[in-house]
Amino acid sequence: MNKRRPNLQVALDHSELHSALKAAVSVGHEVDIIEAGTVCLLQVGSQLVEILRGLFPDKTLVADTKCADAGGTVAKNNALCGANWMTCICSATLPTMKAARKAIQEINDKNGEIQVELYGDWTYEQAKTWLDAGISQVIYHQSRDALLEGKTWSEKDLDKIKKLINMGFRVSVTGGLDTENLELFRGLDIFTFIVGRGITEAPKPAEAAQEFKAEILRIWG
Amino acid sequence: MNKRRPNLQVALDHSELHSALKAAVSVGHEVDIIEAGTVCLLQVGSQLVEILRGLFPDKTLVADTKCADAGGTVAKNNALCGANWMTCICSATLPTMKAARKAIQEINDKNGEIQVELYGDWTYEQAKTWLDAGISQVIYHQSRDALLEGKTWSEKDLDKIKKLINMGFRVSVTGGLDTENLELFRGLDIFTFIVGRGITEAPKPAEAAQEFKAEILRIWG
Numbered sequence: 520m521n522k523r524r525p526n527l528q529v530a531l532d533h534s535e536l537h538s539a540l541k542a543a544v545s546v547g548h549e550v551d552i553i554e555a556g557t558v559c560l561l562q563v564g565s566q567l568v569e570i571l572r573g574l575f576p577d578k579t580l581v582a583d584t585k586c587a588d589a590g591g592t593v594a595k596n597n598a599l600c601g602a603n604w605m606t607c608i609c610s611a612t613l614p615t616m617k618a619a620r621k622a623i624q625e626i627n628d629k630n631g632e633i634q635v636e637l638y639g640d641w642t643y644e645q646a647k648t649w650l651d652a653g654i655s656q657v658i659y660h661q662s663r664d665a666l667l668e669g670k671t672w673s674e675k676d677l678d679k680i681k682k683l684i685n686m687g688f689r690v691s692v693t694g695g696l697d698t699e700n701l702e703l704f705r706g707l708d709i710f711t712f713i714v715g716r717g718i719t720e721a722p723k724p725a726e727a728a729q730e731f732k733a734e735i736l737r738i739w740g
Numbered sequence: 741m742n743k744r745r746p747n748l749q750v751a752l753d754h755s756e757l758h759s760a761l762k763a764a765v766s767v768g769h770e771v772d773i774i775e776a777g778t779v780c781l782l783q784v785g786s787q788l789v790e791i792l793r794g795l796f797p798d799k800t801l802v803a804d805t806k807c808a809d810a811g812g813t814v815a816k817n818n819a820l821c822g823a824n825w826m827t828c829i830c831s832a833t834l835p836t837m838k839a840a841r842k843a844i845q846e847i848n849d850k851n852g853e854i855q856v857e858l859y860g861d862w863t864y865e866q867a868k869t870w871l872d873a874g875i876s877q878v879i880y881h882q883s884r885d886a887l888l889e890g891k892t893w894s895e896k897d898l899d900k901i902k903k904l905i906n907m908g909f910r911v912s913v914t915g916g917l918d919t920e921n922l923e924l925f926r927g928l929d930i931f932t933f934i935v936g937r938g939i940t941e942a943p944k945p946a947e948a949a950q951e952f953k954a955e956i957l958r959i960w961g
Contacts, residue, residue, distance in 0.1 A: 532810070534817055558810050562817055564785035587829055587859050588881070589753070589779050596783055608808050610831040610860030614889045616846045638808050639831030645861070660809070668835045698772055 524739035525704075527731050528691065530715035531571075531582065532556030533729060536563045540570060542719035548726035550718075553601070554581040565600045572601025579603050582614050585636050587611045590619030594633075598626035606634045606658065608639040617652050634658050634691065643682065650687055657683055658713070661694025671695060672703050684708050698734045705738050745960035746925075748952050749912065751804065753777030753793075753937035757784045763940035769937075769948035770896025773932060776823070786821045799826050804866050806857050807809025808832045810853040811840030819847035827855045830862040837874050838953060855879050855912065864903065871908055876946070878904055879934070892916060893924050905929050906910065918956045926959050 522536065529550045531709065533539040539559045546552055552680060553575055555567045560582065568582050582602035586593045587610065594605050605618050605623050616633055623631030632660065634656040637648055659680050672695070683690050692704065693713035716729060723729035750771045760780045768774055776788045782938050789803050803823035807814045808831065815826050826844055827836050834925055837854055842920065844852030855877040856870050860890040867878065882891060893916070902910050905928065913925065914934035923932065935952060942948035 534813060558813055561781050561805055561814060562785045584782055587809045587857065592755060592779055593782060608829050609829060609831060612860060639833060721959050724780065
């Protein structure tokens with residue numbers, strides 16, 4: 520992964536295993552991080568994580584479980600299939616996040632990580648408790664459904680992202696990203712841009728990923 | 741389902757399909773509602789819902805997806821497999837819940853329902869917006885991980901449940917329930933008690949379910 524400029528992560532959010540894998544094969548080698556998306560995990564289960572690990576033995580692989588409970592069990596299940604990182608929803612209790620972190624760290628020889636997915640009304644006080652528990656990655660969203668209702672990235676979003684970065688989080692952003700609007704994030708130390716259909720549904724997915732990378736390179740140098 | 745006294749729901753929260761199905765076969769006919777649990781869905785996908793529908797064509801079947809995003813897609817996927825109800829996490833945005841409700845209603849001929857899972861710091865203001873969107877079921881939790889840290893049902897929990905019922909919600913409760921502590925809820929118009937391992941890991945699961953039902957009958961008459 521890049522240290523100085525944002526990483527690019529592809530989200531495989533298909534409802535069918537074959538579509539997710541076709542997308543993975545076409546763009547997996549172009550991106551820094553591969554994500555087994557929630558929709559697909561709920562459809563086909565953790566075989567998705569297992570197959571992706573087999574196809575991409577050296578990539579960072581995220582299981583986007585948005586785990587809300589039974590953190591230890593879900594993290595163990597996914598880490599054993601090959602996930603390096605796993606997501607928890609922000610409304611999960613701290614014991615759930617801690618249990619998830621412990622399990623994914625153990626199985627990944629201390630390199631496993633939990634990312635907190637920010638949806639709804641989380642607070643900075645909550646976020647501080649995640650940091651204190653050793654969880655320093657968050658994912659800032661425009662939800663797919665909010666985007667469908669016409670919402671987009673605003674100054675308010677950017678301010679929140681800045682504040683999280685200043686608190687010490689590595690912040691990934693996702694939701695309606697394209698090569699036009701990456702420019703909105705210029706000057707922010709974004710950890711990762713997560714793109715789903717903007718890459719996987721493009722006429723030429725590998726080229727779409729390359730265009731994102733070129734734009735990241737142009738802005739973050 | 742019962743109109744006057746609480747329903748009994750079994751949660752199948754196994755990590756393996758065969759264990760979930762063994763439990764389902766042994767207690768499914770004893771309970772009012774069968775739940776395809778989150779841990780199992782994330783492991784084996786929606787085939788769990790499909791198989792349960794085949795085994796229990798007339799039971800109310802819940803897909804406990806704890807959906808946080810892409811509500812329409814997740815609800816459609818699960819409803820097509822046979823789910824009558826589906827859960828959304830409380831931190832999902834309202835557009836996600838609305839999209840999920842629309843999809844599950846369409847496929848279930850208006851009888852589909854969304855249940856909101858209450859974790860973390862939700863507010864009554866948020867809850868009011870769910871009611872206004874036609875979502876009148878919530879699930880009040882003690883999280884499994886919180887229970888492991890020694891937390892249990894308190895007066896504060898019971899007050900919140902009462903307030904939600906008074907707002908007009910049908911409230912299901914879950915987490916660390918046993919035939920001893922159902923008595924705590926006496927006088928409350930609980931919609932459903934959700935029990936997982938308290939039934940499925942009992943030496944005789946069907947008898948355990950019958951004991952829960954007898955206790956519900958004793959208290960709620």
